[in-house]
Amino acid sequence: MSAGEPQRPGTLPVLLPFAPSRTPAPARLRPVHGWLLCGLAALALPAWAQGGAAAPSPLEVVIKWAPLLLTGFAFNVAISLMAMAIGTLAGTGLGLAMLAENRVVSAVAWGATQVFRNVPWLVLLFFVMFLVPFQITVFGLRLPLPDWVKATFGFSLPVMANVAEIVRGAVRSVPDTQWEAAESLAFTRRQTLWRIILPQCLKRMLPPWMNVYSLIAMATVQASIVGVTEMLTLTAQVHAAEGGRPELFAPLYGFALLCFFVYCYPIDRLTARLERRFETR
Amino acid sequence: MTRATPDGPPSPAWTPDRPIVRLRDVHKSFGTFEVLKGISFDVAKGEVVCIIGPSGSGKSTLIRCINALVPVSAGSIVVEGIEVTDPGLDKLALRRKVGMVFQQYNLFPHKTALQNVMMAPIHVLGQDRREVEARARALLAKVRLAGKENAYPGELSGGQQQRVAIARSLAMRPDVMLFDEVTAALDPETVKEVLVTIRELAEEGMTCMLVTHEMNFARDVADHIYFTDRGVIVEHGPPATFFASARDERTRRFLSQVL
């Protein structure tokens, strides 16, 4: 019984006839809607499709192409891992540069962080794809830069900025007295940072860092917009190869959603659990 | 021990046999607010000096100036021949000679008690790990913490943490120890165990400078007491004369409140 509904005196809820709620809230149902439709499309459409030509059912299509689509997904994961590795290295440097005693260094690092954090990731991706040449010459050596390498670099820029912010925030969260204590024991600034401060905030940095990873993993599909062949590109190609039937869109994109969900949800849970554990300590 | 007349700051010409710390006309301002307005005194080797005074009188700032945690605005400080106010000061060399213990202990929370004591000698002085470990264990035993080597700071009481902090400073084999209200954050029961440790240290001949509110302790262990208020030394002297016959009105009022 909802709280807002006035109860007439003398009527017990149990005596009222059972009736489904008269106002189904569309906003509430939409979530599962997608999944329901996805499932329904997979289950119910075969029956409908069998009436017509011998077109395979959506479920059959998804199963048939799953190996190819999963290869595409593996490629997304690979890009995300590389972008994360590059971005973490660069971001740690940038974050430490923000903490540098040299005012100019810290100001420049701060500015770079703000720019790369606040510009949409897709725009950064465009930026790298269009402005980085397709090959570079290092010591007279011509290195080709395929699109996926550029895309990886494009994704590592926002990772870098976010990691830099995480590093700075974590270092700032260590009380000043720790710096003072280390200083009075004649530790240099560098020793203090690496031996005293960073080891303390490593734990604190882990959950937000994992969060960034989850975001970048999900963002890799944007590579399809700039012409890198990955899962979404393959999904569109599969759709075309199956005759471009409109009813195939939902199951195929539903499959992509499912892949990412299966990959990202455990990371999300783990992040939340770690966060709670570190908080209580 | 010969001393300057107790009713004024020591004259600049006066020097004890071997001054290990020498302050001359030290000024310190934060913005427009002048915390120290010309402090001068000497500390001889092996001497125990207590600095007392009301809150906000600049005691902690004064002690922080001595190991260059806080830069002074004017005047000069010399520690064992090192000119602290020299712009080209080698801060690390200074801090190897001067140990400091803080009110809030400031142990490194991610290291055990033993590791806290060992870190600086290994990383700063580059000493041999095994030798340092033996010394660290001995130091922990000396501050009566044998058996707590592998405890993390979070697992120790305030008094225990403070004694680890003292051992940590001693591991650097300093010539002077600075204590900044080291018992102010402790429970009354644990204050004593820390004071006992400091007293033992003083009796072994360590040069100590303490900022403290523990008047009875100051009376027991200090060779000389300085009373500061509003950035100047108002009155000083050996404990016997200082407590018995304070001349200045401010000192008397302060003593009547805390004793």
Add this chain to the structure above:
Amino acid sequence: MIEAIQAWFQRLYETTGFNFTVFYDPYDFDRYVAGLRTTLLLALSTILASLVIGAVGALLQSGPSRLLRGLVNGFVVVFRNTPPLVQIFFFYFGLGTLLPDLRTADGLRTPILTNVQWAIVSLSLFAGAFNVEIFRSGIEAVPKTTIEAAEALGYTRVGAYRHIVLPLALRVCLPALNNNLINLLKTTTLAYAIAVPETLYAVKQIWSESQNVLEMMLVLLATYAVLVGLLVWIMHRWERALRIPGYGR
């Protein structure tokens, strides 16, 4: 004034080769402004819709119905852990083609929702899922004793929620909300993928026709820097305006 600016950029092009067509070519300028307007429309409508979704979702999540709680939870979990771009495709291609078309008065078939509307729906749900979480944690931060005090004073559950819990929760969750809305503004660029003519789309059209990628990239970066900066400023003002002396911190 406008002519002076146009002339200046024309001269810049002739002397240095920096071709900022948007600032002197009225055609490109109009396209850019139209893109900017679409971005603003997307941002404002999705911000409002996602706030409503977040508030309703959080209310339901703390409500008595187990079924509704489960549904809201499922919604939050799914939308937080799947790529927003795939969500947009799923809605626009997957659901959009399954829904029946409408017939206009002159007999033409048009889809029920246009690509702009699908983008708004999909982005609102995406950001709304995050807002549910944010509001819920804000509500959880309000001490139970405060709610008990309100109920002891005779407030109904809804009344206590409206007058006491929500105003306090809002202040607790503003920083997180802040982040999410800024993120939402950035995510509106994904509408590009279903050909919604927002800023990125318009700018890309301009640079592929006028061959001035670098210049338009700079315009693009500056545009988003200003838009995000503006939103940050507004949110901070709001945060300051709502600050209660001595509460929190």
